[in-house]
Ligand SMILES: O=C(O)CCc1cccc(O)c1O
C-alpha cells in the first residue's frame with residue numbers, strides 16, 4: 375500500500391507577525407499545493423511526526439521518541455485545543471512493531487502535544503481532529519539528543535510497520551529548518567525556569583501569555599529592525615537536496631553539535647522530516663514532487679515545505 379510524505383516547517387509567529395515582501399503569500403501558495411497533494415493522495419491515516427516545546431514533554435520524564443495511543447493538544451499560540459482523532463488500533467500496531475524491530479519507543483495513553491502537531495494538521499486538514507492520526511513525538515529540543523541515525527532508523531521501522539497496515543498513509547513531518555527561537559535550556563535556566571522545564575504542565579493563562587509574548591517579541595523585533603536572526607539558507611538547501619536525491623544515510627555522519635552550530639538549536643526539528651522520509655524510503659525509490667523554501671527571519675524559520683511519494687502509487 376502506498377505511503378506519501380508532506381513535510382512543513384511550523385511557526386506560531388505566522389499568525390501574529392507580518393514578514394517582509396511576499397513571504398506570506400508564497401507560503402500560502404505552497405500550503406495550498408500541499409493541501410491538494412494530500413487531497414489527491416486520499417490518505418485514510420495521517421502519521422504526524424513532530425517535536426514538542428515544553429508543553430507536553432518535560433524533563434521529569436523525557437523520551438527520545440513517543441507514540442500517542444491517545445493525545446490532546448494544549449492549544450498554544452491560538453492553535454487548536456483538545457483531543458486528536460488518534461487511531462488507537464494503528465498507534466498500538468506501530469508501537470508493537472517498532473519495538474519488536476529493536477527501536478526503543480515510549481508509548482503514552484495521554485500524550486500532550488503543542489503547535490508542532492496542531493499547526494500542520496490545521497493548515498493541511500482544517501482542524502486537529504479532522505483526520506485519523508498516529509502522533510509520533512521526536513524530541514528535537516530538550517538536550518541531550520541521541521544521534522540523528524537513531525531517528526532515521528526509527529523512520530525506517532515506522533515505514534515497515536505502516537506498510538503492514540495496508541492502508542493509504544500520509545506521513546506529515548513538522549518543524550525546521552534552520553532556526554533558533556528563544557527557548558530556555560535546562561543548563562542555563564534559573565531555578566524557576568528549570569522547574570517549568572522539568573514539570574511545567576498546566577501553566578496559568580498569564581504564564582502561557584508571558585512565554586508566547588517573549589517569542590512573538592523576538593519575531594516582531596526582527597520585523598522592526600530588518601535584522602536577521604540565525605538562519606542558514608545554505609544548510610537548509612543542502613538538506614532539501616539530500617532529501618530529493620535520496621541520500622538520507624548521509625545524515626548518519628552529522629553530529630548534534632554540528633547541527634546546532636550550523637543551523638541553530640531548533641534545527642534538530644529536521645529529525646521529523648528525516649523520520650518521515652526514511653519511512654517512505656522503505657517502500658522503494660521515492661520522488662520529491664514539490665519543494666518550497668524561503669528564509670523568513672520574522673517567523674524565525676528557514677521555512678520549507680515538501681511533498682513526496684513513491685514512484686507508482688496505485
Ligand atoms: O515558543 C515556542 O515554543 C517556539 C515557537 C517557534 C517559533 C519559531 C519556529 C518554531 O519551530 C517554533 O516552534
Ligand SMILES: [Fe+2]
Pocket residue numbers: 384425427490549550640643
Ligand atoms: Fe518548533
